[in-house]
Amino acid sequence: MPAVTRERGLEAAVELLGTEGVRALTHARVDDRAGLPPGSTSNWFRTRRALLGGAVDWIAERERADFEPAATTAITGADELIEGLCAMAELQTGRFATRTRARYALFLELAGDPELGEPLRRQRHEFERWMERIVVAVGISDPVPATRTLMALADGLLLHRLTVDPGLDIRPAIERGVRALATS
Incomplete structure (x- = not known):
């Protein structure tokens, strides 16, 4: 039972981070949001x-589970890459929007903290390596800069959709970016 309530506490912490920001994160607010007895979160x-x-570890674990490379279909062409990036962006700004906002808030808050930010940075590097393998499989030249370009494009689109324009059609930008890299 303690693992279940600890999990509820972490889910509530990430929800607070993603909806109200880093300053809203307190033990008491997490307990309240999770419906836990006062003091539960501070015990863990x-x-x-x-x-x-x-919260950082929880986000990294969930993202690894949700975007497990072995569980995805092989991407070998530009059209499949476009579809995959669009699907991932839809998840990150739809079903996982709160978690994505929390991740961005933590990246900003912990930018100067090598220890606490490490799980997020490590997760990002794993994702970059995975994306680089896809870029190579698609046949895009200069895979390292191409991967960084696609990830920067995706980050910008996610941030824009989460903060400015929730209805933004991301497909044209992703398609243009992938096609430009695939033909260069």
């Missing part, structure tokens, strides 16, 4: 720093 995470670390 003694300090706010430890709570932030727990």
Whole structure:
């Protein structure tokens, strides 16, 4: 039972981060949001720093599970890459929008904290390596800069959709970016 309630606490922490920002993250607010007895979260995470670390780890674990490369179909062409990037962006700004906002908030908050930000950066690097293998399979030249370009494009589109224009049609930008890289 403690693992289940700890999980509820972490889910609530990420929800707070993604809906109200980093400053809203307190042990008491997490307990309240998760419907846990007062003091529950501070039993697992003694300090706010430890709570932030727990949220970072939770996000990284969920993203690894949700976007497990082995569970996805092989992408070998530009059209499949466009479809895959669009589908991922839809998930990140739809079903996982709160988690995506929380991740961005944590990236900004923890940019100067090598220890707490490490799980997010490590997750990002794993995703970059996975994306680079896809870029190679698609036949795009200069895979490292091409991967960085596609990821920067996707990040910009996600951020824009999450903050400015929730209805943004991302497909034209992704298609243009992939096709330009595939023909260069």
